[in-house]
Amino acid sequence: MVIPMVTSLVFREWASALDFAISVILTLLVGYTLALISRTKNTPGLTHAMVIAAGSWLIAMVLSGVPYMLSGHMKSFLDACFDTMSGYTTTGLFLLQDLDHISQGLNMWRHLLTYVGGQGIVVLALTFLIGSTGGAFKIMVGEGKEEKLEPNVRHIAVLIWRISLIYLGVGTVVLGLIAMANGIKPYLAFFHGAYIFMSAWSTGGFAPYSQNMLYYHSSAMEIASMVFFILGSFNFALHYAVWSGNRKEILRNVEIVSFTITVLTTFSLVCLALIQRGVYPNAVALFRRGFFQLISGHTTTGQSNIYARTFVREWGPLGMLATTIAMAIGASAASTGGGFKGLRMGIIVKGIATDIRKLLSPERAVVTGHYHHLRDSVLSEGVVKSAALIVVLYILIYVVGAVVGMAYGYPMADALFESVSAGSNTGLSCGVTQATMPTLMKIVYILEMWMGRLEFLSVFTLFGFIATSFRSMRHGKAAA
């Protein structure tokens, strides 16, 4: 909150700076109180780690909503919580009113949330706050970044931040220069560069203006942003492998192969839909709008260079379905993105292929499947089962969100599109997400964003922990 406060001071936005000052004091008070209450000498167990991971997102959502609420741009505190959860989970849906006239400080805050959320609030805490690392790796596992890059957990956090900060520097300069070339004043151009980079790299999808990427009318900006959000959607273990000299890994990795195939397949469907309907007059327009939107959805970024209702009015059911499938599949595991993840898709497809080979082979033949993710691994039934289970849970939250939307009268295609966008932490909208939408839908989308980001396990552990605590309290009372 100090960075947006300083930004507000630089731009002489006194009211906004005061909002952040109040929020800083409140956050410090709550933080110290919680630290005092929960002080312990014990190392956290796996259950505690998962409860901390899931719970910290909820506490961060509420506290980070304070500057939003104080800004006067939110209709309710629930809307503020929606926007902060959307930011932290790198979703990109928003209910903020009059985005084009918010302070630079609040704009910085929105984009910082998504950048910090992308790397994980817990990683931030690990990097700067925790000295010893006894139970820290368990907290990291609870947050869905389960790749073991290095044995030391603080080192993992530092590594993730170092890669991200190097790209932040490069991205801000590149996008800032493009913004300058497009006529934005130099001092503002680099702020825009930083905002768009943070949004792209974190596969967040926010932009400083309500028209999102359409505001810039710049193909150079769109292509540069595409490069950064494709890179942001990569597994951090892959970044590490490539940066360590194992450059061929990028072509062999099961996630990247799966991602490339699903991108090209879903984009072919989009092309088919758009050409059938004659939406764009030439191949360049088709590529610029169609591919940008599709890959923005597939990497679960959510940046947009068309208006929200264009999906419904021009892209039609096939175009929307292809984009919905791309969003549902999503990016890579241990990345800033959401969705099923390319790794799981690759494993499930390989599992099916292995089963078919088993069926076609003689009874006594030994058939084993393999996949390559940093090293060659044998495809065990347990791995396929775990991948399938997580995919089923994602489908479940997508369907629940869509059913709630349909119950409020939204057409199926719109309700499914928006629900998948929230659950996969994408942030593309076909116009359903608005401050006027029913409160229950806002709550369901918040839960979808939260569960989708944490990949269920730690959220279920939190629910189990609360239920167990409640039950023991009841038993305690009954015994008394």
Place this chain on the structure above:
Amino acid sequence: MRATVSPRRGFLGMLTEVAFACGLIGLGFVVSWLFFLGR
């Protein structure tokens, strides 16, 4: 990043990643162009 990631390797790694992303974007353009030709 310990000794395993030298600045040179890191830079080459970054270039490799950017080249891959550009290649994928290029493939996207080829697909759009092919669909447009075959309409």
